[in-house]
Amino acid sequence: MGKSTLIMRLKRHFEAVGVPSLFTREPGGTAVSERLRDIILSVENKIDPLTELFLYEAARREHVAQVIIPALNEGKVVVCDRFIDSTTAYQGYGRGLDLGLIEALNSAASMGAEIDLTIFLDLPPALGFVRKGGADIKDRMDSEDTAFHERVYNGFKEIAKSKRVVTVDAGQGMEEVFKEVLRLINEKYRHKGLI
Secondary structure (H helix, E strand, O other): HHHHHHHHHHHHHHHHHHHOEEEEEOOOOOOHHHHHHHHHHHHOOOOOHHHHHHHHHHHHHHHHHHHHHHHHHHOOEEEEEEOOOHHHHHHHHHHHOOOHHHHHHHHHHHHHOOOEEEEEEEEHHHHHHHHHHHOOOOOOOOOOOHHHHHHHHHHHHHOOOOOOOOEEEEOHHHHHHHHHHHHHHHHHHHHOOOO
């Protein structure tokens, strides 16, 4: 099961059971952040790695300030398609930028918004490309070479050692992935009476 399909199913489930929630994505989530997303991901743009990092962090700061923190203040569960770990994996492990700098920028951009749970959908890059349709390049990140995607994947595996990250085998069937993710969310939020 792909990330987008999983998020759509979770959104429908949350709506069906009446969980107050916000589903959003990065980069994106606001008009400004969506415009930055277009710049970052356009295959027409060649962007210096540090500039790329700053653009991601600018999009995040706007997104957190305008969308995520207000939703959290309203008591909503926020589900974000990518967040600070993606920046660490792509710009840190993938591009080779300083992890300390990324951590500092992630912290500033996320404005103290804490992550309760990160779900790492574990799928090796080669299988991911097969699922996406092989050579079908959708954005600037997709156009990177195999070595870059291997570094990013290894970065995610390193990040997944954190206590707040749980790993789900994304190579299994759609229903199995969905049920496993739902179980993990239920486990995390049952005590809050949300799910």
